[in-house]
């Protein structure tokens with residue numbers, strides 16, 4: 001972080017950036033389809049090394065076949081492997097789902113618990129997964145430190161920590177607890193749509209003024225606007241005060257009309 005920025009100044013800057021993210025990504029949400037905590041736990045386990053879209057393609061069949069923890073516990077391994085195969089690492093994932101079902105049945109009457117300490121004691125569930133479940137199925141605020149989250153908070157110099165748990169602690173001191181879950185979604189959306197790993201769209205980013213890494217990607221507005229992704233590319237350009245390229249607008253509008261946002 002910049003040497004002369006005080007803790008208070010950093011907190012104020014972080015909160016201003018969080019407000020801009022709220023404005024930029026009003027559609028931010030958990031992109032894993034689910035109807036209850038068990039489905040979200042299962043979808044989150046399947047999302048390792050896979051896209052949310054890929055997971056959403058297999059879960060309707062999976063959830064219909066295994067509606068309860070007991071169903072996962074008693075599953076036929078080969079059948080489950082076949083269903084989850086498109087998400088990759090299917091043997092490990094099927095094994096994790098069966099073990100999760102067994103543990104839930106043995107220790108929690110088949111229900112997914114709503115406490116961090118209980119969740120991380122379950123097979124296949126680490127702290128990141130637990131925060132996704134707490135935030136989205138139990139309304140318990142949680143920061144989900146995934147790769148987008150790590151990259152962006154480093155670029156923003158919110159923290160220098162590299163360990164996900166330490167990043168979570170550092171960001172928890174900057175942002176009010178009640179905002180943690182939605183902030184996580186918005187950061188992930190910003191990482192997918194604007195602040196890409198390789199070529200961030202700096203010249204078309206609403207956070208540019210407050211971002212110490214402005215200039216990591218193209219600053220030319222026209223060039224940067226072309227890098228914006230997702231169905232709201234035109235709105236994102238507008239918010240950043242730059243014109244959206246015509247081709248980009250047309251593509252974004254067509255994709256939005258088709259209800260598609262396949263940014264990874």
Ligand code: SF4
Pocket residue numbers: 155194195196200201202203205206207208211212213214215216217
């Ligand atoms: S200014 Fe550039 S580096 Fe900073 S958040 Fe925006 S896209 Fe990312």
